[in-house]
Amino acid sequence: MFPYPSASGLHVGHWKGYVFSDLYARRKFLEGYNVLHPMGWDAFGLPAENDAIKKKIHPAINTQKNIDCFKVQLKKIGAIYDWSKEVNTTDPNYYKWTQWIFTKMFEQGLAYEETVPVNWCPKCLTGLANEEASGGVCDRCGTAVEQKPLRQWVLKITAFAEDLYNDLDELAWPEKVKLMQKHWIGKSTGTEVFFKIKNSDKIIKTFTTRVDTLAGCSFVVLAPDHELVQELITESEKENVSSFLEKFKYLTEKDRMMEKEKHGVFTGSYAVNPLTNEALPIFLANYVLKSYGSGAVMGVPAHDQRDFEFAQKFGLKLTFVIKPATGSIDDSKAYEEAGILFNAGQFDGLNSEDAKSVIADYLEKQKNGMKITYYKMRDWIFSRQRYWGEPIPLIHCSDCGTVPVPEHELPLRLPEVEEYEPSGTGESPLAKIEAWVNTDCPKCKKAAKRETNTMPQWAGSCWYFLRYTSPDCGVSLADKDAIKYWMPVDLYVGGIEHAVLHLLYSRFYIKFLHKIGVVDFKEPFSKLFNQGMVCMKSPTSGRVEKMSKSKGNVVNPDEIVDQLGSDCLRMYMLFMGPPELDTEWQTESIKGVFNFLTRLWAFVSNKENIEEKASIDSQKRFHSFLKNFKDRLDEYKVNTAVSAIMEYLNDMQRQRLKFDKTILAQFLTAISIMVPHFSSELLEAVLGIQLENQIWPTVDESLAAKNSIEIAVQVNGKLKSVLHVDISMSKEEIIELAKKALPSFFDFNSIKKTIYVPGKIVSFVC
Ligand code: ANZ
Numbered sequence: 001m002f003p004y005p006s007a008s009g010l011h012v013g014h015w016k017g018y019v020f021s022d023l024y025a026r027r028k029f030l031e032g033y034n035v036l037h038p039m040g041w042d043a044f045g046l047p048a049e050n051d052a053i054k055k056k057i058h059p060a061i062n063t064q065k066n067i068d069c070f071k072v073q074l075k076k077i078g079a080i081y082d083w084s085k086e087v088n089t090t091d092p093n094y095y096k097w098t099q100w101i102f103t104k105m106f107e108q109g110l111a112y113e114e115t116v117p118v119n120w121c122p123k124c125l126t127g128l129a130n131e132e133a134s135g136g137v138c139d140r141c142g143t144a145v146e147q148k149p150l151r152q153w154v155l156k157i158t159a160f161a162e163d164l165y166n167d168l169d170e171l172a173w174p175e176k177v178k179l180m181q182k183h184w185i186g187k188s189t190g191t192e193v194f195f196k197i198k199n200s201d202k203i204i205k206t207f208t209t210r211v212d213t214l215a216g217c218s219f220v221v222l223a224p225d226h227e228l229v230q231e232l233i234t235e236s237e238k239e240n241v242s243s244f245l246e247k248f249k250y251l252t253e254k255d256r257m258m259e260k261e262k263h264g265v266f267t268g269s270y271a272v273n274p275l276t277n278e279a280l281p282i283f284l285a286n287y288v289l290k291s292y293g294s295g296a297v298m299g300v301p302a303h304d305q306r307d308f309e310f311a312q313k314f315g316l317k318l319t320f321v322i323k324p325a326t327g328s329i330d331d332s333k334a335y336e337e338a339g340i341l342f343n344a345g346q347f348d349g350l351n352s353e354d355a356k357s358v359i360a361d362y363l364e365k366q367k368n369g370m371k372i373t374y375y376k377m378r379d380w381i382f383s384r385q386r387y388w389g390e391p392i393p394l395i396h397c398s399d400c401g402t403v404p405v406p407e408h409e410l411p412l413r414l415p416e417v418e419e420y421e422p423s424g425t426g427e428s429p430l431a432k433i434e435a436w437v438n439t440d441c442p443k444c445k446k447a448a449k450r451e452t453n454t455m456p457q458w459a460g461s462c463w464y465f466l467r468y469t470s471p472d473c474g475v476s477l478a479d480k481d482a483i484k485y486w487m488p489v490d491l492y493v494g495g496i497e498h499a500v501l502h503l504l505y506s507r508f509y510i511k512f513l514h515k516i517g518v519v520d521f522k523e524p525f526s527k528l529f530n531q532g533m534v535c536m537k538s539p540t541s542g543r544v545e546k547m548s549k550s551k552g553n554v555v556n557p558d559e560i561v562d563q564l565g566s567d568c569l570r571m572y573m574l575f576m577g578p579p580e581l582d583t584e585w586q587t588e589s590i591k592g593v594f595n596f597l598t599r600l601w602a603f604v605s606n607k608e609n610i611e612e613k614a615s616i617d618s619q620k621r622f623h624s625f626l627k628n629f630k631d632r633l634d635e636y637k638v639n640t641a642v643s644a645i646m647e648y649l650n651d652m653q654r655q656r657l658k659f660d661k662t663i664l665a666q667f668l669t670a671i672s673i674m675v676p677h678f679s680s681e682l683l684e685a686v687l688g689i690q691l692e693n694q695i696w697p698t699v700d701e702s703l704a705a706k707n708s709i710e711i712a713v714q715v716n717g718k719l720k721s722v723l724h725v726d727i728s729m730s731k732e733e734i735i736e737l738a739k740k741a742l743p744s745f746f747d748f749n750s751i752k753k754t755i756y757v758p759g760k761i762v763s764f765v766c
Pocket residue numbers: 188207208209210213287288289290291292293294295296297298299300302303304336
């Protein structure tokens with residue numbers, strides 16, 4: 001995942017993912033693959049704009065400065081990035097295609113304009129994100145926010161909901177991420193039940209996943225903003241209802257849902273239960289959302305706890321229609337489990353799971369309902385009222401309506417302006433630039449106005465990986481053959497915080513581009529790896545937290561590189577712990593890695609450790625190391641792959657084994673993927689060969705075959721070391737080796753007793 005070039009620069013946490021992906025890029029390269037390991041910049045967006053405003057430097061200049069700094073820092077990693085493939089989302093030659101994709105979506109009816117309520121602070125005069133308006137008050141000034149309808153551009157991601165959901169199953173992604181996307185998309189299969197309204201020809205559609213409970217439905221509830229509300233209110237209930245509605249006017253859906261207390265009001269109207277023909281009171285309530293399902297719910301207090309609480313409060317009828325197969329019903333709460341139907345007329349005795357389809361079929365036949373699948377995911381609000389983003393390439397003409405900027409006029413450049421601060425009126429700062437706003441309609445050539453909203457930061461990151469294949473392509477978003485050759489991405493590495501947003505939006509874009517024939521695959525990232533975060537104790541909170549400048553717990557990689565070298569930091573990042581987990585930075589441990597590398601350097605550069613032809617023991621030890629190393633890499637257990645190198649050196653020294661030139665070259669080549677500078681220096685200095693000419697070594701399986709066993713060495717019951725010994729070794733030889741594995745300061749005279757458990761343990765009692 002390409003970085004957002006922030007002003008604070010790189011910290012060691014950023015290294016973790018980059019070193020990890022470099023490891024696999026280097027391995028594939030040595031294996032003879034053609035590898036595309038690129039880098040680029042996700043440089044539009046609010047943080048970049050805010051930083052520029054703070055420094056009073058134009059965002060374009062400021063962003064370029066940040067990129068330059070980032071690049072200097074990144075180069076210290078020594079990754080095999082192909083800088084000729086660099087992309088930058090703010091480059092007009094790049095965002096031309098971000099805009100082009102939008103116009104294609106617009107032409108396909110997948111980008112539409114809608115006036116949607118956004119959180120609006122009447123004091124700050126700006127729209128706020130849901131996260132900025134929790135509890136119904138403005139995050140900045142504490143004023144109660146209103147729901148203000150603002151004109152927005154929305155992308156119809158829901159058109160792909162089914163594929164976005166189903167195709168997850170094919171992906172080699174962490175289960176956790178797939179599950180998070182499934183929850184977000186929120187597929188729900190159920191039944192829409194139609195309720196006739198008494199004294200009206202209208203019907204209310206309610207969505208339920210438990211149509212088996214329909215016989216127990218004793219009321220119907222609508223969201224307070226449901227479109228039928230006004231028609232349902234009877235004269236006698238007018239006052240009650242309007243004071244109820246007044247109370248909820250300012251709350252977001254989320255806040256309404258969060259409230260534990262069930263609030264509601266009777267409308268005065270009744271609906272008819274299509275199974276029992278009973279008349280059911282129609283209510284409005286805070287716990288029903290307009291934006292989900294059909295915005296109305298059939299209330300079944302006996303089998304839904306929310307409905308139960310609501311019914312208790314309003315004294316509504318409680319009818320159990322499902323009972324457990326054994327045991328009895330507790331009528332102090334809802335029974336939400338599966339069971340057997342009763343009190344349900346012709347459906348009595350059915351098991352509740354079967355009853356779902358039987359009753360749905362029955363309703364369909366009577367035209368009182370239909371089976372339906374709903375998705376919780378909403379369409380994507382795509383416009384921002386800010387300067388630093390891709391201008392939305394549309395023109396509003398009073399005669400022709402909304403017309404896309406023709407392809408040959410793209411990119412539609414962001415105009416140079418003096419004032420790029422948010423205007424505060426809910427309009428983009430672009431709206432103030434009359435010379436830019438006023439233009440001609442591409443169709444009828446009459447005077448028209450440009451759209452002034454810009455795209456969100458996500459727009460450029462939804463498809464950048466395609467551009468890496470041919471960043472200079474001028475005729476399409478990327479060269480068709482190049483896309484075919486390289487894509488989809490084989491291994492995508494990044495943090496889990498992108499599990500839903502970026503990773504879902506990119507999947508949507510690729511599905512769209514597949515639909516219009518730009519790509520011939522439907523998923524952008526075949527394999528995903530989420531690296532964990534690097535954490536450290538924060539001086540402000542005293543807790544171990546994710547590294548970040550604001551918490552004052554960052555380690556600057558440049559300093560570490562100066563003191564200990566890039567390879568030492570690389571190896572430490574890989575050794576810190578399982579790569580997918582969050583791990584704590586420890587300065588002591590990185591010094592341990594430094595000491596190890598120093599020891600390895602001394603061992604390898606000592607001519608006495610190289611002989612003409614390595615002993616069979618040495619060959620066996622090397623190939624079992626290599627097998628181990630590869631297996632652990634294949635399983636992405638890179639920390640244990642580092643341990644394999646450490647164990648190997650320990651055994652070489654302990655057992656006084658020597659390399660020959662072939663083994664040494666293979667060994668240094670294998671570990672070069674972790675410590676490339678170190679390896680290539682040694683290859684050149686000791687063997688006179690170039691890393692660039694090496695290939696990934698193959699394991700000799702016959703030599704790697706398990707011919708050694710692990711023996712634990714204990715002193716007074718405490719584990720001191722683990723030996724890898726040849727199975728042919730005698731008890732005496734093993735005890736000798738075990739003694740050598742103890743620290744040099746160990747007093748051998750203190751040994752009272754030596755116990756050897758064959759094939760397992762050497763235990764010294766002192
Ligand atoms: C009647 C019923 C009886 C329900 C029962 C549940 C248990 P999921 O699985 O999340 O899709 N529901 C439907 N639309 C709603 C809305 N707009 N706002 C709030 N709640 C809504 O949940 C589906 C269930 O959530 C539906 O099934 C409905 O309650 C409720 F014993 O219908 B159920």
